[in-house]
Amino acid sequence: MTTRSDPSAPTGELGVTGPLVDGTWLDKTSVGATDHVNPATALVNGSVLLSGPQEVDDAVAAAKAAHPQWRALSPDRRRRILQRVEELMLARVPELGRLTTLEIGAPITMSSALAHLCAGWFGYYAGWADKIEGATIPPSPVLVPGLDYTVPEPYGVVGIILTWNGPIMSVGMKIAPALAAGNCVVVKSPDLAPFTVARFAEIALEAGLPPGVLHLLPGGPEAGERLVRHPDVGMISFTGGIPTAQKILDSARHTLKPVLLELGGKTASVVFPDADLDQAVTSTVRSCFSLSGQGCNLTTRLLVHRDAYERVVEAAAGAAASLGVGDPSAPATALGPVIGSAARDRILGVIERAADSGRIVVGGRAVAPSTLPPQVRDGYFVEPTVIADVDPDSEVARHEVFGPVLSILPFDTEEEAVTLANATPYGLGAVLYTRDVSRVQRVVPRFQAGTVHVNGASGQPPGAPFGGYKHSGHGREGGKEGLYEFLQTKNVFIRA
Structure with missing residues (x-):
């Protein structure tokens, strides 16, 4: 330069x-x-x-x-x-x-x-x-x-x-x-x-x-x-x-x-049991932990029908644990540092408070320096963290963490899924996973979000408008x- x-x-x-x-x-x-x-x-x-x-x-x-x-x-x-x-x-x-x-x-x-x-x-x-x-x-x-x-x-x-x-x-x-x-x-x-x-x-x-x-x-x-x-x-x-x-x-x-x-945003992936569960987990985890969770429209919530809940929790935990964490200049790295020490400490505080009402199934701590390459051992790294059984009214469920944290919540009915998806101050995005076309037609209009994806994200083509509802801006x-x-x-x- x-x-x-x-x-x-x-x-x-x-x-x-x-x-x-x-x-x-x-x-x-x-x-x-x-x-x-x-x-x-x-x-x-x-x-x-x-x-x-x-x-x-x-x-x-x-x-x-x-x-x-x-x-x-x-x-x-x-x-x-x-x-x-x-x-x-x-x-x-x-x-x-x-x-x-x-x-x-x-x-x-x-x-x-x-x-x-x-x-x-x-x-x-x-x-x-x-x-x-x-x-x-x-x-x-x-x-x-x-x-x-x-x-x-x-x-x-x-x-x-x-x-x-x-x-x-x-x-x-x-x-x-x-x-x-x-x-x-x-x-x-x-x-x-x-x-x-x-x-x-x-x-x-x-x-x-x-x-x-x-x-x-x-x-x-x-x-x-x-x-x-x-x-x-x-x-x-x-x-x-x-x-x-x-x-x-x-x-x-x-x-x-x-x-x-x-x-900001608190985008939810809403997964019904008829969906391609592997695709839903892979896409959600890839999005959530992009840029170490430091993005407005990342899928940081995973709402799963109870019939598929435990399978999805296990798969999400495995996918998160397998992410390559380390030197961001290495092509194999999927998760780099957060922006600074203050951000790292704030994120760890959110995780600690979330543990009182949820179940940490993977991660939850700062990355141990001994597990990192020597050149980045002093960096600001947080483990990819998955928290299951999250309280819908908790801080981690309703507000941006801006860190590598995925919250998973169960639901039993279509009505409950929509209510949970909309139960944050934000309205930037939502993702729906289902093979039922009738459900798509019923649910998509009810999401309070500026962008809705069905069965996978678009990658934000330049011709697509992007913006939010509610506290996600105008x-x-x-x-x-x-x-x-x-x-x-x-x-x-x-x-x-």
């Missing part, structure tokens, strides 16, 4: 990164620098120059100045730039995957898959850049005659706030449609994971994106608050947790700007719906 050198900063595999403002990588900021720690080794592996309100103001001013020219650029030219971003990203998947693994500890196979997904969204939204259309409104014979039509228009400057758990995925879901719609973008990247996003920004500039169109600001809450409150930012797109979302909504009220929220990312989140509609009437 190309680094912006700072002689006073610590060195490491990732080097130094910082803000990108108006095409220039800053070598100092108003806030200063922080160390970046590799969660797999607990060693400093880079330095991050943080952004503050001054850098936010500078980036927004530059984006506002660049917007008229970017908006006026022919749609086919925007399309070709975004297509070039896709091409360059696909060529750099190994590099982008390595950076993601180094900064958040994701297994290299997953890191590479996330980079592929990001490139796919740029290709998808490149195809939309020259197909944004309005509508002609039929005239009313009793009103003034004329031509009435609509024009979708960009907001101007869009603020995007990324989360640390795989930010390259959010780059594709947020930045690609925002640019295709004709907006300029100011991105607050997470200080825990800024390096992959910085490499993306370099690729975008190489692809021909004008310097003032994309700005990158690694930073903390102070930078985020200034971005949300800034009067020249037309809208905000945020991925993260509910407490931060509440603060963002409070700050956004000062300028009444719209806010797209992609928040608005959609991906697909046509994700494009129009970054557009506002103007109605035009021309009197005959």
Whole structure:
């Protein structure tokens, strides 16, 4: 990766990164620098120059100045730039995957898959850049005659706030449609994971994106608050947790700007005895322990009909216990570290409390250092944990753990299954396993979730909208719906 050198900063595999403002990588900021720690080794592996309100103001001013020219650029030219971003990203998947693994500890196979997904969204939204259309409104014979039509228009400057758990995925879901719609973008990247996003920004500039169109600001809450409150930012797109979302909504009220929220989840796999039980267990375990459970739409609950319950519990425990835990840079590793020591301790606390009302059938502890390869023995690893007979009203059943923990609960009737699936504050996803088509038609409409899969997950194709109900947020990312989140509609009437 190309680094912006700072002689006073610590060195490491990732080097130094910082803000990108108006095409220039800053070598100092108003806030200063922080160390970046590799969660797999607990060693400093880079330095991050943080952004503050001054850098936010500078980036927004530059984006506002660049917007008229970017908006006026022919749609086919925007399309070709975004297509070039896709091409360059696909060529750099190994590099982008390595950076993601180094900064958040994701297994290299997953890191590479996330980079592929990001490139796919740029290709998808490149195809939309020259197909944004309005509508002609039929005239009313009793009103003034004329031509009435609509024009979708960009907001101007869009603020995007990324989360640390795989930010390259959010780059594709947020930045690609925002640019295709004709907006300029100011991105607050997470200080825990800024390096992959910085490499993306370099690729975008190489692809021909004008310097003032994309700005990158690694930073903390102070930078985020200034971005949300800034009067020249037309809208905000945020991925993260509910407490931060509440603060963002409070700050956004000062300028009444719209806010797209992609928040947490507590997705359930609901398994009936007529299902392919092997497939249900394999898919659920693979999802739950992806990224060590640190994802919003992972299937962290397994609801099983009592007729198949013990068989599924035994199979899930075996599948979890067989997962390869260790160095995330090794292709065979399925489970890497959690993001830090605080996260590890919090997750272990949730597991300890869950043991009071549930049955831990596998895992439940920090990974013993002696079982890990020498290079990662100081990392932040938690055993893949499966808890059966979970109390439906307990913390582990209702709320996000954001760690490698699968909760299993029995049910007896279809009605009870639906009630349990919906019995959390979240509504991001649900998965139904059954061969009964009539049951699918009855149950799917009753799930309070933005995405429902039947007999397996889709892998999130770029044309599919993604978003949640209830406390999982509002608005959609991906697909046509994700494009129009970054557009506002103007109605035009021309009197005959």
